[in-house]
Amino acid sequence: MSHEAASASDGAGPPGVPSDPDVPSDPDVPSDPDVPDLYARMSYLRAFEERADSLYRQGMIHGPVHLGLGHEAIAIGAASVLRHDDYSIGTYRGHAHALARGAPPEAVLAELLGRAGGICAGKGGSMHITSTEHGYYGSYAIVGAHLPIACGLAWAARIRHTSQVTACFFGDGATNIGAFHEAVNLAAVWRLPVVFVCENNWYMEYTPIADVIPVALPAADRAAAYGLDRIIVDGNDVQAVRRVVGSAVAAARGGQGPSLIEAHTYRLKGHSAADGGAYRPADEVARWRERDPLLRTRKGLLQAGLPAAALDEIDRQARDDLIAMTERVLAQPAPDPATAWTDVWDDGGWQWRN
Numbered sequence: 001m002s003h004e005a006a007s008a009s010d011g012a013g014p015p016g017v018p019s020d021p022d023v024p025s026d027p028d029v030p031s032d033p034d035v036p037d038l039y040a041r042m043s044y045l046r047a048f049e050e051r052a053d054s055l056y057r058q059g060m061i062h063g064p065v066h067l068g069l070g071h072e073a074i075a076i077g078a079a080s081v082l083r084h085d086d087y088s089i090g091t092y093r094g095h096a097h098a099l100a101r102g103a104p105p106e107a108v109l110a111e112l113l114g115r116a117g118g119i120c121a122g123k124g125g126s127m128h129i130t131s132t133e134h135g136y137y138g139s140y141a142i143v144g145a146h147l148p149i150a151c152g153l154a155w156a157a158r159i160r161h162t163s164q165v166t167a168c169f170f171g172d173g174a175t176n177i178g179a180f181h182e183a184v185n186l187a188a189v190w191r192l193p194v195v196f197v198c199e200n201n202w203y204m205e206y207t208p209i210a211d212v213i214p215v216a217l218p219a220a221d222r223a224a225a226y227g228l229d230r231i232i233v234d235g236n237d238v239q240a241v242r243r244v245v246g247s248a249v250a251a252a253r254g255g256q257g258p259s260l261i262e263a264h265t266y267r268l269k270g271h272s273a274a275d276g277g278a279y280r281p282a283d284e285v286a287r288w289r290e291r292d293p294l295l296r297t298r299k300g301l302l303q304a305g306l307p308a309a310a311l312d313e314i315d316r317q318a319r320d321d322l323i324a325m326t327e328r329v330l331a332q333p334a335p336d337p338a339t340a341w342t343d344v345w346d347d348g349g350w351q352w353r354n
């Protein structure tokens with residue numbers, strides 16, 4: 001979005017203001033959620049990730065699990081301004097992005113638990129959640145590898161004249177990968193309809209991003225190199241995310257090219273569920289806990305007059321739903337070993353072909 005500066009300052013505005021007139025209206029975007037609805041969606045993601053964390057600790061999930069706890073406002077805010085047929089694509093920290101686009105939670109949970117009813121038939125696991133039916137074109141374990149794929153999705157939409165936009169989510173660490181620079185450059189030169197969203201949680205695994213970049217902000221301070229605006233948003237404020245990503249999506253759909261947005265956030269736990277995150281200073285963790293996206297939205301809703309009991313009920317329903325869901329998923333069989341080689345290609349086959 002090189003046409004105008006559209007930035008929201010970090011920490012902008014109190015959360016929980018009931019209406020958001022700044023989000024550009026697009027008749028094809030499915031709904032215009034109010035703040036309680038956004039809260040409910042974030043609450044569900046929170047309950048899902050806490051359930052996944054607990055199941056991992058009980059040894060019921062095999063393979064790594066990277067939780068999006070603390071990142072909920074980015075997934076929900078961004079998905080709320082996408083059209084049903086828009087594309088999104090993310091990293092191994094991808095449960096929230098798939099769920100936010102409408103992937104069925106039971107199939108995502110079954111995937112984590114390696115069950116036949118999993119969204120990838122139980123053969124992909126946490127790091128590879130994909131649901132093309134819901135516009136979510138996959139979770140990628142190779143840092144930065146999916147940014148060029150986002151360009152491919154956007155280019156396909158351009159060739160087909162469908163006006164679909166691609167939202168591409170990645171971490172601060174990905175900005176040190178060559179593919180980040182190649183993809184953002186290509187998107188800028190070809191004016192591709194991609195909205196790049198850097199979820200800056202200030203760490204790449206166990207290393208603070210500040211230790212490995214020569215600028216203060218990994219994405220925003222590099223945007224000028226590609227002729228793009230410096231866009232920073234408080235990634236823990238769901239309405240700010242809606243506003244900023246909404247403007248970028250509208251610009252991309254209107255033929256004004258890509259945007260590079262840096263959303264500031266923090267992971268509430270370690271890099272993966274196996275990591276206690278002990279390398280992070282306690283006062284830093286405490287400061288960010290105060291900025292927890294759910295607590296902030298909740299505070300705004302309470303100030304706007306919503307009873308605490310109504311919000312507690314939303315949280316309780318999400319937790320109860322996931323407890324019952326876990327029972328059903330655990331009753332499912334594991335994938336049939338005979339299917340190990342199927343679904344390698346999109347026609348269901350596996351044999352190499354030229």
Ligand SMILES: Cc1ncc(C[n+]2csc(CCOP(=O)(O)OP(=O)(O)O)c2C)c(N)n1
Pocket residue numbers: 091093141142143144170171172173174175201203204205271
């Ligand atoms: C190309 C590549 N290099 C290294 C790794 C190992 N690795 C996995 S996650 C990660 C950190 C990435 O940090 P960031 O991009 O900030 O995303 P976050 O995990 O914070 O969401 C690294 C280095 C990898 N998966 N791929």
Ligand SMILES: [Mg+2]
Pocket residue numbers: 171172173199200201202203204205
């Ligand atoms: Mg990071």
